[in-house]
Amino acid sequence: MTAPIFIRVLGRPLTKACIRYLQWRGYTKIPERSKAASPNPKTTAAAGLLRPTENAASPLGSLTPAEAPLIEAEKLSEQPGPPQYFYDEDNLATPHNHDFIDDPRFQEALAISRSSPLGMRGYYHGRWNIHVAIWAASHALALGADIVQLGVCEGAEASAIINFTNFANRPQRMFLVDTFTGVPEEQWTADELKAGANSAQWAYKESDRYEYVRNRFSAWMNVTVIRGRVPDVLPSVTVSRIGLLMLDLNVAAPERAAAEFFWDRIVPGGIILSDDYGHSRSGVGFIGQKIAFDEFARSKGVSVLTIPTGHGLILKPGTG
Numbered sequence: 134m135t136a137p138i139f140i141r142v143l144g145r146p147l148t149k150a151c152i153r154y155l156q157w158r159g160y161t162k163i164p165e166r167s168k169a170a171s172p173n174p175k176t177t178a179a180a181g182l183l184r185p186t187e188n189a190a191s192p193l194g195s196l197t198p199a200e201a202p203l204i205e206a207e208k209l210s211e212q213p214g215p216p217q218y219f220y221d222e223d224n225l226a227t228p229h230n231h232d233f234i235d236d237p238r239f240q241e242a243l244a245i246s247r248s249s250p251l252g253m254r255g256y257y258h259g260r261w262n263i264h265v266a267i268w269a270a271s272h273a274l275a276l277g278a279d280i281v282q283l284g285v286c287e288g289a290e291a292s293a294i295i296n297f298t299n300f301a302n303r304p305q306r307m308f309l310v311d312t313f314t315g316v317p318e319e320q321w322t323a324d325e326l327k328a329g330a331n332s333a334q335w336a337y338k339e340s341d342r343y344e345y346v347r348n349r350f351s352a353w354m355n356v357t358v359i360r361g362r363v364p365d366v367l368p369s370v371t372v373s374r375i376g377l378l379m380l381d382l383n384v385a386a387p388e389r390a391a392a393e394f395f396w397d398r399i400v401p402g403g404i405i406l407s408d409d410y411g412h413s414r415s416g417v418g419f420i421g422q423k424i425a426f427d428e429f430a431r432s433k434g435v436s437v438l439t440i441p442t443g444h445g446l447i448l449k450p451g452t453g
């Protein structure tokens with residue numbers, strides 16, 4: 134018997150609530166055996182994700198006691214729209230617990246982070262993405278080490294971290310490095326360009342954001358904004374103990390060079406977080422960054438943790 138495509142997509146039988154959610158998103162209900170399967174344009178457009186299958190028995194009604202909480206959640210969300218417990222943002226859809234969103238400190242940091250010009254126009258990191266960045270930064274601070282971010286743009290992630298962690302009262306430092314005018318075009322390989330790695334360049338090119346970012350963080354004496362091209366500018370980053378190195382340049386070569394440059398200064402237990410590592414399958418061509426990050430990890434005898442937000446994470450082994 135052909136397994137229902139729903140099951141293949143999410144890896145387990147779907148609850149009533151999840152099916153209702155998918156239907157709300159416009160996907161086809163799995164047809165009953167007696168009904169002819171009629172193609173749904175939206176389903177087809179979804180690259181075959183939810184194609185009707187001939188033998189798919191409807192999972193409706195096959196609920197187990199363990200699924201009762203979801204039924205309760207469904208009852209609570211009878212209003213139009215996705216069930217409240219379902220996270221669906223930034224290429225990540227899951228019913229997994231994401232109650233970090235309810236933390237008032239998180240909400241405040243997020244709101245401030247999104248208050249920049251691009252953020253106000255709706256171009257911002259998803260909440261889970263920000264959650265990962267905040268978690269990694271908090272980890273670095275717990276190690277007593279500094280944070281370096283390569284690829285700042287308007288400072289959305291930096292702002293969320295700074296506000297969530299009350300960074301002003303920390304002894305650690307944060308270094309924010311960017312050209313503030315986009316990726317130096319010659320750094321992309323032909324393969325990266327073919328894959329569309331430059332698809333967001335318009336946003337970085339539309340204005341020079343150096344003064345904006347300097348002003349945005351001028352109240353924090355332990356935050357240093359550095360304008361320059363990675364890797365050439367890296368010797369001017371006066372950091373000795375890195376707990377978190379954030380890579381978000383949208384181009385592989387300088388990210389790889391920076392990881393090499395800073396590796397010895399990353400403290401044991403410190404993290405390198407690649408923002409675009411897993412984005413190569415979501416329609417944006419960042420596969421070059423994944424290949425480079427994997428190669429780098431192998432050269433250091435470690436491996437990359439793939440996170441469903443699209444992040445790749447390397448944890449430097451050892452104890453401090």
Ligand SMILES: C[S@@+](CC[C@H](N)C(=O)[O-])C[C@H]1O[C@@H](n2cnc3c(N)ncnc32)[C@H](O)[C@@H]1O
Nearest residue numbers: 284285286289290311312315316362363381382
């Ligand atoms: C995706 S954005 C960074 C977004 C940022 N992490 C945030 O919190 O919103 C990428 C940034 O990397 C910068 N960039 C790309 N290549 C660079 C390079 N070789 N040296 C310095 N900055 C670079 C661009 O100017 C752009 O602002």
